[in-house]
Amino acid sequence: MKSPDFSYLKAQTMAEVFSALQTHGESAQLLAGGQSLLAMLNLRMANPSILIDISGLDFLKGIQMIGNVVRIGALATHQEVLSSSIVQAHVPLLAQAVPYVAHLAIRNKGTMGGSLALGDPAAEYPAVALALNATLIIQSANGERRVKATEFFISLYRTAVQAHEVLIAVEFPVATSKQRFVFSELARRKGDYAMVGMALALNLEGQTISDASLAFMAMDDKPILAPHAMQALIGQSINPHTISQAQKSLDKDLHPVGDLLANAATKKHLSRVLLSRALIQAGAAHV
Ligand SMILES: Cc1cc2nc3c(=O)[nH]c(=O)nc-3n(C[C@H](O)[C@H](O)[C@H](O)COP(=O)(O)OP(=O)(O)OC[C@H]3O[C@@H](n4cnc5c(N)ncnc54)[C@H](O)[C@@H]3O)c2cc1C
Incomplete structure (x- = not known):
């Protein structure tokens, strides 16, 4: 499919961008790398009256x-x-x-x-x-x-x-020396969007997790934190019991809807797998 017709402005300054946004309101769309937007235009999922190309603005680099x-x-x-x-x-x-x-x-x-x-x-x-x-x-x-x-x-x-x-x-x-990080995802092929993905940040005081932040992707209509699992980690060391408790807590945090890549039960199962692997990696624990 071909994109619908649109006007095009190659912005030279931020003032020009704001002026065009003011003039065209919601019918304008910004163009950066075009890697999502151009596909959306061709699929007619977007129908802007004007594309404001911001890609030349050094201020944003x-x-x-x-x-x-x-x-x-x-x-x-x-x-x-x-x-x-x-x-x-x-x-x-x-x-x-x-x-x-x-x-x-x-x-x-x-x-x-x-x-x-x-x-x-x-x-x-x-x-x-x-x-x-x-x-x-x-x-x-x-x-x-x-x-x-x-x-x-x-x-x-x-x-x-x-x-x-x-x-x-x-x-x-900026990361501190007490923090450990693991990003992991499962996709059908390398480079595809994930079936499930996970970003973990832990603060360690010696062997004890003093703070934890855990976000999941492809589980909801936006990226989400897993507060119960985070709570299950805080104050614990990384061991099989902690991992199991955190995995169980995910049931309270994650209520995925299936999509074209995986159904809800698969996503839940994979989230547990990812969390377990990530905690083992973060703490070199043995299960
Ligand atoms: C085959 C394929 C596979 C992909 N796989 C992945 C993947 O695995 N993971 C992933 O994360 N992405 C993936 N992408 C998307 C890719 O990362 C895009 O680059 C990204 O989503 C959008 O960046 P862009 O600069 O291309 O934005 P554009 O396509 O130019 O814009 C995207 C949207 O953001 C708006 N926008 C752009 N910049 C701004 C700004 N500064 N302020 C306000 N609004 C703005 C635009 O108006 C538009 O609505 C994939 C894309 C393709 C085509």
């Missing part, structure tokens, strides 16, 4: 460490995130997740901001942002606002970004 956060510009491509030494050293959970995002050709064009703003519940970055409680930075003609990941993902393909706004960057907290 770059990966920097600023104090105790790593700030990633919305236009950083998946490949730039993958090859960033800053991300490797300071946001290891994200570094583990990027290789799972699609294929090389898509990673060369697709962007951090595009993935987060799209809010696909089966995508990797939203789950990582949630597990690390990242801060999303959104700008409009009226100024900037900062939204925590827990408030950012609202429902299927719906995020806190409104029609007159642009997601400009995301800030991930």
Whole structure:
């Protein structure tokens, strides 16, 4: 299928973007890497009157460490995130997740901001942002606002970004030496969207888990935390009993709906498998 007709604006400045968003309202759509949007146009799942191409805006590019956060510009491509030494050293959970995002050709064009703003519940970055409680930075003609990941993902393909706004960057907290991270997912083929995926961040005081954050993807209409399982981990060491208790707690946290890739029972089973593997990896426990 071919896309519907639309006007096109290659934005040179943020002011131009905001002015066009003001003029066209909800009928305008931003174009970043185009790796999701162009497919949506061709499938007639989107029908914008105008595409505002933001891909040339240097303001939205770059990966920097600023104090105790790593700030990633919305236009950083998946490949730039993958090859960033800053991300490797300071946001290891994200570094583990990027290789799972699609294929090389898509990673060369697709962007951090595009993935987060799209809010696909089966995508990797939203789950990582949630597990690390990242801060999303959104700008409009009226100024900037900062939204925590827990408030950012609202429902299927719906995020806190409104029609007159642009997601400009995301800030991930710098990892500490006491933290352990595991990202893992199961997909039918490498590069496919996941049947189930999981992002785990643990804080260890000696052998004891003092804090835990656990996010799942492809389980609901948005990435979700697993609060009961997180609670089951806190104050425990990583051993077979802890793993079993955390797995059982997932029953209270996860209520998946089956999709084309896996039914609900399979997703639940796989979530337990992923959690067990991740905890063993994080703590080198033996079960
Ligand atoms: C075959 C295939 C396999 C894929 N597999 C995966 C996968 O395994 N995991 C995964 O996570 N993704 C996957 N993707 C999607 C890919 O990661 C996209 O790059 C990403 O979802 C969107 O980024 P983009 O820059 O291409 O955004 P675009 O396609 O340009 O835009 C996507 C949406 O976000 C909006 N948008 C873009 N940037 C901004 C911004 N800065 N502020 C506000 N709104 C914005 C656009 O208006 C649009 O609605 C796959 C894509 C394809 C084609």
